[in-house]
Amino acid sequence: MAQLYTRDTQAIFWNNNASAIQRMLDYDYTIKRKKPSVAAIVAPTSNSKFDKFFYGPDEIMIPLYRNTTEAKAAQPQADVLLNFASFRTAYDVTMEALEIGGFTSIMVTAEGIPERLARKMNATAREKNVTIIGPATVGAIAPGAFKIANIGGTIENIVQSKLHRAGSCGLVTRSGGLFNELSNIIAINADGIAEGVAIGGDRFVGSVFIDNLLRMEANPEVKYMLLLGEVGGTEEYKVIEAVKSGKIKKPVIAWCIGTIAKYYDSGVQFGHAGASANADSETAEAKNKAMKEVGIHVPASFNNLPEIISAVYHELHAQGIIKDIEEPSINVCPSVRKSKQFICTISDDRGDEAHYCGYPISSVATPDTGFTIGDVMSILWFKKRYPRWAVDFLETVLKTVADHGPAVSGAHNAKVTARAGKDVISSLISGLLTIGPRFGGAIDDAAKYFKYASNNGMSPNDFLNHMKKEGIPIPGIGHRIKSLKNPDLRVEGLKKFAAANFPSTPLLDYALTIEQLTTSKKENLILNVDGTIGILMVDMWRALGYKDDEIDVFINAGALNAFFILGRSIGFIGHILDEKRLGMPMYRHPTDDILYDVKLAENL
């Protein structure tokens, strides 16, 4: 591949380094990329599903994943991994990505990865034909196409250094700071760069000078190359060989920094970990001399580099090899941007008419639209329009749980509050506040525990033992008076509906085997209405094609209890209106119904 990156290249960013990612998106917006260059973020310790970033004046959401495997599975087109893990984990992250496959290049930013690990990582990548940029690097850039993280610095500097569009120089450095500096020098003295890589400062880096220069030699966009080497190592000699043998034909400008090192013994470490001359041939002076001898353009000192760049560029320009560049128009990122405090993904009230998930209200409201309240629930609660049988089931649940008489705690509370002269909303809320683990809350837990048991292939006996160990009565099992012989007709109704309409009900079938066991111990330990609803909801979602973790998200968000809350509100409001209609007075509990056992408070 002659080009490292294109305008379609997308990356998976390992570690949620928000400022670096924002810089990439600012760059994307500036150069008018169609898709953001970061397709996914791996954030191992985050529980969020996405993070918000600016894209020009607007905001976009980039999905977060817990690990590279998930990220790559969800974003298979992203073939660049930006490994921002620490030196402790960077090796593992790279090796895992190489194992997963599908990456063409991996950039590793950590400095000081153990040498053996760095060598193994680099060698493994080389075997698999994956380009490693780094370790200990700020990255690489293909101007006008793709930029890694912080390379190039601020967006102002990028435009000033002409890194927003392709020029004609191929730039390879060790140092990240000097990479920026050279981009600037090249922009001032020539027409900018076509591709640039900072290979990294550690002793063992993945792609070395020659790898990058050979790729640039094959890249028609690159007309000449600039190499900034360093004292120490012998990598520059591979470049010298390639120039000598004609593998590199394009003009090369080069300079090795660290000429000062010759004045001091090896005790003084100049520059990067990789920069230490172990032999005379590894000194900056020797390398500069050897490069000059094979016809590489070598300045007298770093201070003279601008002149040489200008000379080479103007010669190629005069020969017509480099053409004038038409400066592209760019987007300008607004300097002040406000992050949105809220996100809404279910409805939109901007425009002519408010929408429910894309359906104008008028298109769902009246009977002739074919939408019932269950349709609207499925759209607003789950962002999907469910098939008829599922919509009917949702409505069946609502109707089944709408009321259960005045004596249950919620209805009682609502009635007492209404009689205290409070309005509908206060009375309703006081009723709703009783809904929880003891009242109505069994739906969530039944779904959760039965699903857990069936997922783990527990036999009914295993499950009972498991719950015993947990010290919890099985949620969704047991009724005050009902039994197998005297069944709860609400449960029978739900079961009948499911049998007739659900494609299949594996979890319910499983729950009934449990019920057989529990009722053999005690008659009234039947699958109750809460349990049946929770379990059938799971069966419904499974039949609709939801994955297990998606269903867990619903359960954990409390969506099941929400059915009870919504349904029972109908009943509570009925009781409240009943009280108002009857004009019942303030309720005071009779004292003879209270056991008083009050003793004198002790003095401490």
Place this chain on the structure above:
Amino acid sequence: MAQKAIREFDAKSILAKHWDKYFPNFSYAYETVMVQNGSELKKAAKEKTWLKGKTLVAKPDMLFGKRGKNGLVLFKDAKPGDVSLAKASSWIDEKAGEKQSVYFSFDGDTPSGEAKVDMLTHFIVEPFTPHSQEEEYYISATCVGDDDVLYMSAEGGMEVEENWDKVTEVSFPITATEEEIEKKIKASIPKDVAAKDKDAFAEFAIGFFRAYRELNFAYLEINPFVLQGKKVELLDMVAKLDDTAGFMMREEWGDVDFPTSFGMEEKSPEVLAIEDADSKSGASLKLTILKPEARVWTMVAGGGASVVYADTIADFAGIEDLANYGEYSGGPTTSETKFYAETVLDLMTRTKDVKGRDKVLIIGGAIANFTDVAKTFTGIIQAFELYADKMKKVGIKIYVRRGGPNYEKGLKDIKEAADRLGLYIEVYGPETHVTDIVRMALTK
């Protein structure tokens, strides 16, 4: 620097600690102690009775070789192998009592080059081991280019540099499997290893090379080791560790020391303080003092840029005037930069220039990728405020060049602060070539 030399005693201790894993069929007595003086040795003898029961060998353990040629190996009193505990103790006290000259290269037995003079502070003491020359072997391993290389020779105890033709060299890619390595080593045992020792040599070499790899040695040499059947003596060892692996080798290496080499100047408290700050920071802070009385001081951001500045100063003024080398990078906090600047300013304002010239402070840097220039300059400004009076007394001209995030504010702030404090300053941004301030400062 990633590769750090360790003492012979520590190298032996690390191998001994893992001996059964790598050399299960060999025995090694691990009779060795490290002491700093004679009384420590006598004290050690209370626990390690072999110090009293056996005759001894003593030598300094301070990262330098050629101890024999330097006359710093005690193995005889009247005749070889008669050194007692008392003799070893008194010899150590004698050698530790005053500075010693040590030569690092020899022409035959004649020293060549300059000697380094320093105190001997650490000695290693072991039993004298009678053995024949034929039982001595050589083995070492290191990384050359991209490969690991194992060196083996039937000639132990020799000057390896002078006898390369007697050394067998086998190299392995980092991805080589255990089986490939074993096979290749077995096939490469030097021809002149005694026939009876060949199998044992191969087995030992395989264990040695595995220890080198798995314990993250950057260099490991035993010259010589003595093979007596299945009994092994490690007579002399040299080792370097890859200290970047330290975080995962804490248990394996134990409490290992990375001493400065003999004759090197002790690190100054300032350098140690910067090293300490560096180790605690995600950013990078480096300081080397080259010549504290010199006139030109640098406070440069970035590993690459700092080298370019040093190069340019040497080009324009030679190294006579260069006081320090160092860099800060990777987005240090304001307080880290303040500490760094204070350290440099403190060193710089201790004496006036001997020739009465103004001193020069180069605050340089390339165009930063992500380091906030204004934030780091705030730290430098805070240090200016503390040291302004001293700086004026010594006479300092400040030259600034920097670009990157927030550089306009950074440059404006530092200019204002210097003007307010009455300090001489010239300030330049990315429009000026990165090292041009060196030319301006040094050709005036």
